[in-house]
Amino acid sequence: MSAPPGPHARLAGGLLLWYGVLGGAVAWSVHALAAWSLSELACASGSERVAAVPLWEAVGLAVVIPGLAAVGSLLVAVLAWRRTTRARPAGGDSALGRSRMLAAVGIWSNLLFLTIIALGGVAVLVLPPCQR
Amino acid sequence: MSTTSTPSAGVGREDLERLAAHWEERPSLRAWLSTVDHKKIGRRYLVTAGFFFVLAGLSALVMRTQLGRPESGLVAPQEYNQLFSMHGTAMVFLFATPMLFGFGNFLVPLMIGSRDMAFPRLNAFGYWVFLFAGLFMWASLPFGAAPNNGWFGYVPLSDEQNNPGLHMDVYALGLLFLGISTTSGAINFIVTALKLRAPGMSLNRVPLFVWAIVATAFMVVFALPALNADNAMLFLDRRFGTHFFDPSHGGNVLLWQHLFWIFGHPDVYIIVMPALGIVSAVLPAFTRRGVVGYVLVVLAIVSISIISFGVWVHHMFATGLPQLSFSFFSAASTIITIPSGVQIFAWLATMLLGRLVLRVPLLFVIGFIVTFVLGGFTGAMFAVTAFDQQTTDTYFVVAHFHYVLIGGAVFPMLAGVYYWLPKITGRMYHEGLARWAFWLFFTGMHVTFFPMHLYGLFGMPRRVYTYPNIAGWAGWNLVSTIGSYLLALGVLLTIVGVVHTLRRGRPAPPDPWGGDTLEWSTASPPEPYNFPVLPRVHSLHPTWDARTAESTGPGASADRVLSGGRRTLLTSELDARQERAVAMPESTLKPLALAGALLLGFTALLLAWYPVAVVAALAVAATLAVWLWPPRLPEQEEVGP
Numbered sequence: 001m002s003a004p005p006g007p008h009a010r011l012a013g014g015l016l017l018w019y020g021v022l023g024g025a026v027a028w029s030v031h032a033l034a035a036w037s038l039s040e041l042a043c044a045s046g047s048e049r050v051a052a053v054p055l056w057e058a059v060g061l062a063v064v065i066p067g068l069a070a071v072g073s074l075l076v077a078v079l080a081w082r083r084t085t086r087a088r089p090a091g092g093d094s095a096l097g098r099s100r101m102l103a104a105v106g107i108w109s110n111l112l113f114l115t116i117i118a119l120g121g122v123a124v125l126v127l128p129p130c131q132r
Numbered sequence: 133m134s135t136t137s138t139p140s141a142g143v144g145r146e147d148l149e150r151l152a153a154h155w156e157e158r159p160s161l162r163a164w165l166s167t168v169d170h171k172k173i174g175r176r177y178l179v180t181a182g183f184f185f186v187l188a189g190l191s192a193l194v195m196r197t198q199l200g201r202p203e204s205g206l207v208a209p210q211e212y213n214q215l216f217s218m219h220g221t222a223m224v225f226l227f228a229t230p231m232l233f234g235f236g237n238f239l240v241p242l243m244i245g246s247r248d249m250a251f252p253r254l255n256a257f258g259y260w261v262f263l264f265a266g267l268f269m270w271a272s273l274p275f276g277a278a279p280n281n282g283w284f285g286y287v288p289l290s291d292e293q294n295n296p297g298l299h300m301d302v303y304a305l306g307l308l309f310l311g312i313s314t315t316s317g318a319i320n321f322i323v324t325a326l327k328l329r330a331p332g333m334s335l336n337r338v339p340l341f342v343w344a345i346v347a348t349a350f351m352v353v354f355a356l357p358a359l360n361a362d363n364a365m366l367f368l369d370r371r372f373g374t375h376f377f378d379p380s381h382g383g384n385v386l387l388w389q390h391l392f393w394i395f396g397h398p399d400v401y402i403i404v405m406p407a408l409g410i411v412s413a414v415l416p417a418f419t420r421r422g423v424v425g426y427v428l429v430v431l432a433i434v435s436i437s438i439i440s441f442g443v444w445v446h447h448m449f450a451t452g453l454p455q456l457s458f459s460f461f462s463a464a465s466t467i468i469t470i471p472s473g474v475q476i477f478a479w480l481a482t483m484l485l486g487r488l489v490l491r492v493p494l495l496f497v498i499g500f501i502v503t504f505v506l507g508g509f510t511g512a513m514f515a516v517t518a519f520d521q522q523t524t525d526t527y528f529v530v531a532h533f534h535y536v537l538i539g540g541a542v543f544p545m546l547a548g549v550y551y552w553l554p555k556i557t558g559r560m561y562h563e564g565l566a567r568w569a570f571w572l573f574f575t576g577m578h579v580t581f582f583p584m585h586l587y588g589l590f591g592m593p594r595r596v597y598t599y600p601n602i603a604g605w606a607g608w609n610l611v612s613t614i615g616s617y618l619l620a621l622g623v624l625l626t627i628v629g630v631v632h633t634l635r636r637g638r639p640a641p642p643d644p645w646g647g648d649t650l651e652w653s654t655a656s657p658p659e660p661y662n663f664p665v666l667p668r669v670h671s672l673h674p675t676w677d678a679r680t681a682e683s684t685g686p687g688a689s690a691d692r693v694l695s696g697g698r699r700t701l702l703t704s705e706l707d708a709r710q711e712r713a714v715a716m717p718e719s720t721l722k723p724l725a726l727a728g729a730l731l732l733g734f735t736a737l738l739l740a741w742y743p744v745a746v747v748a749a750l751a752v753a754a755t756l757a758v759w760l761w762p763p764r765l766p767e768q769e770e771v772g773p
Contacts, residue, residue, distance in 0.1 A: 025438045032442045032460050039457040059456065095707045101336035105431045112435055116442075116467045123459030131455045 017099060020080050021106040023073025024113035031066035031117050035059050035124070043130035055129040063121040070114045077106030143664040143684075143693050150695040155247070155660035157719060166719040168252035169660060173259045174238025175556060178549075180259075181231035184266050186623070188222035191215045193620055196580070200613035202601040212597035213280040214299070218273055220283030221303065224399065225310055226266045228541050229352075232406035233258075233317050235548055236345040238556060239413075240321060242651035242658060243339045245330025245667045245674075247700035250323040253717050253759070254316050260727030261313035268734060269306040272298065279303035282595060284396065285366065287377040287388035292370040301370060301738055304363040309734045311360045318352035321345050329703050330650070331692070331710040332669040332680075339649045339672075340423060343430055344409025347437040351398045351405070354441065359395035362388060371740075386451060393444035401440040403537060405433065407544035408475060411497050414544075414551045415479060417645035418494040419486025422673055425478040432471035432478075439468045449520045458517055465515035472508060476501060491645075492566040496547035499574045503539030507532060510585070525595075528588025534581045546573070546626065553630065554644050558657040559637030565629040573622030579615025583608035648673035653681070666692040666701050669708070726755040 042048060042055045050058040081103035084096055143151075157163040167173070195215050198206045207215065237255065241248055249255045272278040277298040281290045290300040325346045329338065365376035366388070375381035377388050412423050423429055445453065445461035479501065488494065510532040514520045523529060546569075553561050588594075590604040599605055643652040652675050654662055667674065668683035675681070683692075691713070692701065698716040703709060733748030735741075 025435075028464075029438070029442065032464065036445070036457045036460050039454050043454045043457075095334065097336045098334040098706055101427050101430070104427045105434060108428065108431045109435050109438075112439075112467060112470060116439070116463050119463035119467070120460045123456060123463070127456045127459060129454065129456050132452060 016076055017080050017102060017106075020073055020076035021102050021109070023076065024070040024106075024110035027066035027069040027073065028113040028116050030069075031062055031120060034066075035062040035120060038062060039129055048129055056124065059124050059129065060121075063117060063124055067114065067117045067121065070110055070117055074107065074110035074114060077103050077110055081107060143688065143695075147693050147695040148664060151661045151664065151693075152659070154695070154698050157660070162721070163719060165724055166256075166721045168248070168256045168717060168719055168723070170237050170241050170249045170252065170255060171556075171658060171660075171662075173255050174234050174236070176259055177230050177234030177237055177262070178556075180263055180266065181227050181234055182627075184222050184226040184270070185231070186627075187270060188219045188227060189620060189623060191219040191222075193616060195219065196613040196616040198597065199599070199609050201610065202606050203598055205598075207597065209597045210276070210280070213595075214273060214276070214278040216595060217279040217282050217299075217303075218270070221269065221279055221307075222266075223537070224283055224403065225307060226262075226269065228403040228537065229314060229399075230262050230266075231545055232345075232348070232403070232541075233262075233314075235410065235545075235552070236321055236406060237317075239552070239651055240324055240342055240345055241328065242555075242654060242662055243342050243649045244325060244328060244333060245650050245663060245669065246324065246328035247662050247666070247694075247698075248716050249320050250328055251316075251320050253720060253723050255320055256720075257723035257726055258313045258317040258320070260724050261316075261730060262310065264727055264731040265306055265310035265313060265734075268309060268731065268738075269302060272302040277302060279306075284392055285363075285388075286392075287366065287369075287385055290366060290370075290388075291377060298738060301367065304367040304370070305734050305738050308360055308363050308367070309730065311356055311363075312730065314352055315356055318349035318356075321349040322353070325349075326705045327702055328700060329708040330667050330669045331701065331703055331708055333674075333703075333708045335706055336427075337669055337672050337674075337708075340412035340426070340429055340433070341406070341409035341649070343433050344405050344412070347433045348402050348405045351402050351437050351440065355395045355398040355402065358391045359399075362391040362395070367737075386448070389448055389451065390444070393447040394441070397444045397447065398437075398440040400533075400536065401436055404540040405436065407500075407541040407548075408433075410544040410548040410551075411479060411500060412475075413647075413649060414493045414497055414547050415482050415486075416673070417551070417647040418489045418491060418497075419482050420489070420646070421482060421486040422648065423478055424481040424485060425474070426672060428474050429478050432474040435471040436468060439464055439471070443468060446515060446520065449517050450524045455517075462515055462517060466512065469508060469512050476505060476508075491550075492561075492563060492570055493547040493551040493645075495567070495570045496543050496550065499570065500539055500543035500547065503535055503543060503574075503577065505539075507535030507537075507539045511536060523588060525593055526588040527584040527592045527594055530594050531581050531584030531588055534577075534584070538577055538581070546570075549626070549630070551645070552651075553633055554640030555651055555654075555656050555658070557634055557637065558640055558655075559633050560640050560644065561629055561633040561637060565625060565632060569622050569625035569629055571622075572618055572625060576615050576617070576619030576622050580612050580619055581615070583611045583615075643675065648676050650674050653684070664693070666694070668692065722755060722759045726752065726759065729755055 038050055038055065038058050042050055048055045080099065084100040084103055087096065157167055157169070194207060195212065198204050198212060237249065269278070279285065279302055280299040281295060281303070285300060285303050288294055290303070325338070325342050365374070368374040369376055369378065375383040377383045377385055379385055412429060416422050442464040443461055445458065446465045449458060510528070514532065550561055550566055587605050587608045592599060592605050640656040642654060642656050650667060651658070653667065663684070665684040665688040667680055670679040670683070671677040694700065694713050698718065699713045700716055702711045702714050704711060729748055729751035733745050733752060736745035736748055
């Protein structure tokens with residue numbers, strides 16, 4: 001029989017855990033779609049501005065904000081991993097085991113998505129927005 | 133009829149008789165047409181997809197014969213266009229995905245310890261739609277009306293002005309029709325895997341094959357609407373004069389490509405992912421250990437399924453979009469190699485740390501790793517925009533995607549065929565025949581497709597029906613053609629091997645390989661009700677785990693026997709906590725009737741018989757109403773936690 005997880009394992013379930021698992025993926029999706037469509041639409045219209053904001057800054061924001069969201073997701077995943085490890089009961093509680101696995105998936109996937117966002121950020125620094 | 137039987141100690145003779153009475157179907161034409169048994173439907177998917185594979189392969193052989201020498205006149209350009217279009221369309225839509233759905237249909241309920249799919253009637257409907265859609269498309273070829281613009285159907289080459297006739301109407305309607313099957317199948321997989329897992333099979337105990345099928349199903353649900361929208365707009369443009377893709381009236385030609393590749397690149401992984409799941413299922417049996425890094429492999433499956441949605445623009449590097457927008461997709465295209473690599477390294481580590489038993493399924497896995505890695509390398513080359521722009525639309529691309537798709541899907545499928553043949557047929561295959569099939573297939577594959585890298589780099593464009601006698605093209609093309617015949621011989625020997633298994637194979641025991649997943653705890657082939665007692669799972673390798681085996685033994689609780697009707701257990705999504713028993717539907721002809729009405733509707737639309745199409749739509753509505761009419765259900769049995 002497994003011991004109850006206790007207050008430290010609250011991250012083992014609920015929305016926060018899912019933020020830790022999927023936050024990076026969602027952040028990257030937002031980054032890719034926002035940065036791409038800003039660049040596409042502005043350049044197609046022959047302008048290098050989005051409303052009053054220069055395109056470079058606008059695309060930069062589409063990198064930085066999702067990047068921060070992915071960092072937050074990574075931290076949550078690490079926290080969930082540490083707490084589920086500490087709260088690990090002697091018998092194999094399937095709920096806690098499941099949460100530990102999801103936390104591990106979250107850590108690795110957030111690192112992956114953070115890397116893609118960072119590479120997108122490098123492109124913003126290197127390439128002029130509307131060069132073809 | 134099973135050749136072996138494993139009556140569980142936890143279930144009495146009376147229960148077994150009641151289970152058999154509820155689940156068995158008497159052999160008759162009506163039973164054959166009305167079955168909703170996931171195993172029979174799975175087998176039908178496998179056979180039908182295999183049949184379409186042979187047709188597509190024969191198309192390829194004609195093409196390779198035509199290209200074997202320069203300026204050959206075996207087929208006319210119009211015929212060649214239809215052959216390569218049907219070859220690609222059939223291989224992607226009518227073979228690869230349905231074949232994997234066939235494996236999924238047969239195996240997912242068995243692997244998760246359930247008695248059927250979540251929606252058995254929807255499952256049967258999906259199969260009939262797949263069969264009819266496949267026949268709908270192939271039937272156009274003898275009439276010279278088959279799709280003739282590649283499997284991607286690029287606009288404006290596919291619009292009414294540039295491509296008159298029925299060709300691209302067959303393509304658009306055929307894929308829309310088929311999409312109904314694929315979507316319904318995907319939803320069924322998701323619900324089955326989330327709600328019908330055996331008690332105790334929490335997310336961290338789900339077999340990797342099931343993870344792969346579920347990830348694929350989610351990808352289908354998100355990706356397919358883009359293709360459906362594309363094809364609906366194409367059909368409306370062609371038939372009813374709308375202007376979605378017509379720039380002269382405010383439409384956009386590139387819209388087709390964006391929507392197509394938003395579907396198309398995830399589709400590569402839709403094809404490859406379940407096949408990779410097969411590899412993860414086969415390896416433990418032939419290495420005598422679980423796959424190394426289970427969590428990492430799950431991570432790879434989940435990551436690939438997400439990142440694959442953000443790489444579609446790498447198919448459009450030559451369309452003149454801004455460099456900055458390319459870079460976001462270039463980054464994703466490069467990074468997706470990491471989770472792909474993680475899986476490869478996990479499998480290599482498993483083989484390194486395990487004790488190898490070199491049977492044919494493992495040979496095909498090794499063949500897969502070699503071929504898929506080579507395809508992956510050239511794929512990473514395409515992520516470099518400059519290289520992509522140089523080689524796009526040459527045979528280098530043809531070489532790359534055949535390495536990825538044959539390497540990443542067909543090799544694992546063949547591994548799966550040989551691995552599960554004893555379970556599916558109840559008989560063992562002939563090892564010698566199977567080894568010959570492997571070596572011919574492996575050699576033929578590389579002899580055919582490796583030279584394509586070379587003449588692609590030498591500048592030979594793809595989709596050409598013939599070519600001038602240019603140094604470097606003619607010789608290597610002949611080598612490719614010889615290879616394609618070796619490849620075909622390998623496929624032929626595989627078919628001979630399967631027929632030999634069915635007719636002369638020796639009876640298979642329940643678990644000939646020592647597999648670690650639940651299907652190996654059933655009879656070969658499984659009883660109609662799959663499990664006499666639904667197991668309670670205690671680990672990632674349930675058949676290697678004594679506690680799981682004990683759960684179906686003398687101490688089995690009655691709430692997991694469920695012999696009082698066609699019933700299976702519902703469990704919670706994340707932790708598979710036991711919830712309640714649910715009634716499963718009986719066999720019915722409604723799925724066949726609905727699919728038939730849809731076939732009539734799509735045929736009428738194709739031939740512009742609009743009054744008939746209206747009648748077919750009414751028939752569809754009526755069949756749906758009858759289908760959905762609430763039945764009188766027996767009172768549902770509550771099962772304690």
